[in-house]
Amino acid sequence: MVDRYRPGVAYEHPLAYVLGLEGLALLRSFRGEHDRAFVAERLAEIRRLLAESPDGVEVAHVDPVEGYDLWAPTYDSPNPAFDFDEPFVREIAGRLSPGVALDAACGTGRVTAVLAECGHRVVGVDSSPGMLELARKRLPDGEFHVGSLTELPSGPVDLVTCSLALTHVPDLGPVFAEFARVLRPGGCVVIADVHPEQVARGHVPAVRRADGAPGRVLSHCHRTGDYLRAALAAGLEPVRCEEPAAPAREIPASEPGPWETWPWSLAGLAPAAAQAAGAGVPSMILWEFRN
Structure with missing residues (x-):
């Protein structure tokens, strides 16, 4: 059969x-x-x-809220992606005048902390209560809300950041429209995401569910043009796009x-x-x- x-x-x-x-x-x-x-x-x-x-x-492909609640206790373990998104956010946030920065899908507050270090008043939003609990411990003076990428606080804000989250969204259009809605005129949106080529190759977060069964956080492969089309439709103009690769390394034979x-x-x-x-x-x- x-x-x-x-x-x-x-x-x-x-x-x-x-x-x-x-x-x-x-x-x-x-x-x-x-x-x-x-x-x-x-x-x-x-x-x-x-x-x-x-x-x-x-x-099983698990819902992102469930997946990130399960992942929360170990999320801040070493991750090569952090070597790309944190310097990128820091470079942009550091050259902007201090203002209100909204970290959408803030997770444990890792990027939110970078924004605060650059002098911005920070607001974090995430759909995972487990992640937000850790974010509040990291930044006791920060403002954090349970929410989704399509239902952000009213704003307006000077800067929106969103890191390692949009691969879990089936349609980028409503998310970029929401980013544009809360942004002040002349504001900035900074996106960092797993490259679609990596998602296509199965590089998706793995979690063990409550019963021990294996699961991966439901992910979608958005091509480069998908981000651009969603942004342009929302009235956002691209200033910069980078697609960094990890340094070449020798891969040892293993089980x-x-x-x-x-x-x-x-x-x-x-x-x-x-x-x-x-x-x-x-x-x-x-x-x-x-x-």
């Missing part, structure tokens, strides 16, 4: 992911980035991988590791392919808009 696809549930198989990396590496070889020996090594590695039979895992470390740990099953497939691929997409 053939298993049927169940909406909201993904079947994650280590071999499927690693063969995908091999395919991406071979495509780059096909256009001339690697030589005959590299191709031969990849084909031999694929044959070896096909002879193995690891187990897959069924993973798959526990499910929570997938797909990142799976690269160790085919290090050369993973390195070739990921070379130069952006990690984040960073935007600055003005109204």
Whole structure:
């Protein structure tokens, strides 16, 4: 009997992911980035991988509120994305005159704290009570509200920031319209998000649900043009767009590791392919808009 696809549930198989990396590496070889020996090594590695039979895992796509409440206690653990968004926000917020800054989807207040350090009066909004509890402890003098990206405090504000959240929104249009609504004339919107190429490759937050079942925070792959079209429709003009990539690094051979470390740990099953497939691929997409 053939298993049927169940909406909201993904079947994650280590071999499927690693063969995908091999395919991406071979495509780059096909256009001339690697030589005959590299191709031969990849084909031999694929044959070896096909002879193995690891187990897959069924993973539920969980609502962002549930997912971030579960993630809250460990959210501030080291995360490479923080190396991109915090300096970007700090650079922009630091050159603006101190004003009112709204951190939309503020989470634990990590970016809100950067805004406060730059002299702004901060307002944080998040849909996760667990995240907000930590934000209030981080910034006791901050103003924090439970709310959604489409129902922000009335404003007006001088600066809106939103980091690592818009991938969880199915439609960017209403969110950008809300950003524009609360912004003063001449105000600034700063967006930092996981790059759509990374989302397409399955780099999505993993959580264990209350019953121990694996889950990933429901995410959507918004292309670069999707952000731009939503912003322009809301009357926001792009000032800056950056798509930084993580520095190249050697990937050691390793075992798959526990499910929570997938797909990142799976690269160790085919290090050369993973390195070739990921070379130069952006990690984040960073935007600055003005109204």
